[in-house]
Amino acid sequence: MNMKNIKSLLAISCFALASVVMHGNVMAQQANDPKFNKMMKDGFKADGIAGLDRIQQDETQKFCSDPVFANSKQGTKMREKIQKMNMDSIKQPSDGKYIGDWKKGEAIAQSGRGATWTDKADTVIGGGCYNCHQIDPKEISYGNIGPSLTGYGKMRGYSQEVVTYTWNRINNSKAYNACSNMPRFAHFKLLNEQQIQDVMALLLDPASPVNK
């Protein structure tokens, strides 16, 4: 990084800091719009487990709802801040175990159920992994919003570094990419620790069909 860049970065962050102080907002992120807020408030009603708290955005969601800013140079600092915040929230497995049962992991990856207003509070939430990823090559019905995970462990190896990265990514993908399309499975308690271990096994157990 050359001097000029550092200078402009400094200038930007100073300005951002100043505007935070002045307006309670970050520079160039879309302004608060009372008309929009009212439309959202009047537009939804709570139904079953889907309460109105679901449209109360956290910092990550607010930032990512403005893709123009989020992907801009000016958004860099905020992006890094959000990634750090999400990274810091990740917990390593309490029992030290990263790899569970790949067969259970496959079932979790297949299911896209749970957490809608037609579900009950005790409906088991699926990982919905196949919605966006290719995983077991035998499953032809897979989406492509995320990258293919076929051959995941075979290609990357099974080192602790790969294991930890994968654990973190499933727990909270926003730790690496602030506006990743992937849900924060641990943060919102979509999957519990054991379920994440099982999905880990689907990707990283050498016996899993993913690595055959």
Add this chain to the structure above:
Amino acid sequence: MQRKFTLGLASGMAAALLMVSSSVSAQNSATDDIAKYREMIADGNPSELYEAAGEELWKKPAGPKNATLEKCDLGLGPGVVKGAAAQLPRYFKDTNKVQDLESRLMTCMQKLQGRDPQEMIDAPFQKGPKKDMEAIVAYVVTLSKGDKIKVSTAHPKEKEMYELGKRAFFFQGGPMDFSCASCHGEDGKRIRLQDLPNITTQKGAALGWGYWPAYRVSSGQFWTMQQRLNDCYRQQRFPFPIYASDLTIAVSMYMAKNANGGTVETPGLKR
């Protein structure tokens, strides 16, 4: 096919070039087979059954005023149904609001027939007054089939609605951080085997907006655009969008305006 191949490469790992390209060709044959399947069911769209029922309801006196909907103004003047769906949503002077097809039909039911719009809003989809609404929508949209989508944002309220809709389209929330854009903001994406139109582009918006309302094979039901949006929000894990709320009309306005120049293919036949 070329595009999918490139995408497959981009998202795959360079180390697995061979593997990725072979699985992409398997995928292509799967999507080709799905295309064949769709072609096989395209003939005989059960929407026709709803359309016939809707025409009857349009012409049948109903409600406290025992009147028909034949004088309903959908934007092209009282009683003009042909081509009306192609120019909605739009601003209406009498209500001083931007309305989509369903909210406008509620206005007509209220003014002409004396029916209470709240009953329509509160009714579950596919039941009671909504069942009538669905049939009437099938009838109205069929009479725009083949027309060009031509939605205006000339009126300030229309322009405002479009901008609000755009913002709502990118609004993330819920326990999965989804917005409409999570699935409909990029080209060439799929959930499972379903292609996801990129609604931020004209081509993608026309593929989405132009084919709904539709008969939905998986549920065996005719779905209006309001129900289509409702289920999108359900899958987004959002709370329940209120029927014909400004939110739903704004998102519709965003899609419809983006789709301008595309063709109305409704009623469609969907998975």
Add this chain to the structure above:
Amino acid sequence: MSDPMRVRAAENGGIVDVKILMKHDMESGQRKDAAGKTIPAWHITTINVKANGKDVLNGQFGPAVSKDPFLNFKYKGAKGDKIVVSWVDSKGDKRTDEATAS
């Protein structure tokens, strides 16, 4: 009370192509309601198609025929043939609709 069918019949080279859409839930007997109770089967059982009073097709449906059934077949006939389609379902409900071959 059953809803009307859509019947289309088009003659081409002495062959009439008949396409029928029936409005029926065709409940399979496999589904459960919200309370977990099995929804009993309810489906069209027999369908009869006549052209100018003469049988041109008899069909029998089980619960595995799709909701809002579609049926397409062809017979030797002419423009102007009067086509009468009738179905009966497992509760004894009936429906008859008519079309003219064009």
Add this chain to the structure above:
Amino acid sequence: MNQQRRSLLKYSAVFGLMASAGLISVAQAQEWNKAAFEGKSLDDVFKILGAGSPDKSSAVTLNAPDIAENGAVVPVGIVTTLKAEQMAILVEKNPSALAAQFYIPAGTEPFVTTRIKMGQTSNVYALVKADGKWSMAVKEVKVTLGGCGG
């Protein structure tokens, strides 16, 4: 088209009334073949139809997709060069194998298309009875999971 539909509606109302008043008996020619539709396995149905173990025949064509995007609607057609008197559609892995059966009078083409439900990926059978003998065609149809699955 509208005109045609209106007359269609008018006619159907009249016919519906006649039918419900018992003035015409609807589909009187056929009794529903309860036993065949309640047969569980392919063999059950073959036995009830008196089909024995039908031979595969290239004269019978089963039109069905390789993959169905949704098991609720699978288009299936049978066409044959044989002089078909009866046709039947069977799904091996459905709870009851027989989906639909057709009686083809003289003058009707040996061609029929309909749509069926399939609970899972399965072989689909097209059976044709001609000159008193049953023949068949078989095809596997894959039923995929579509959509978000929620």
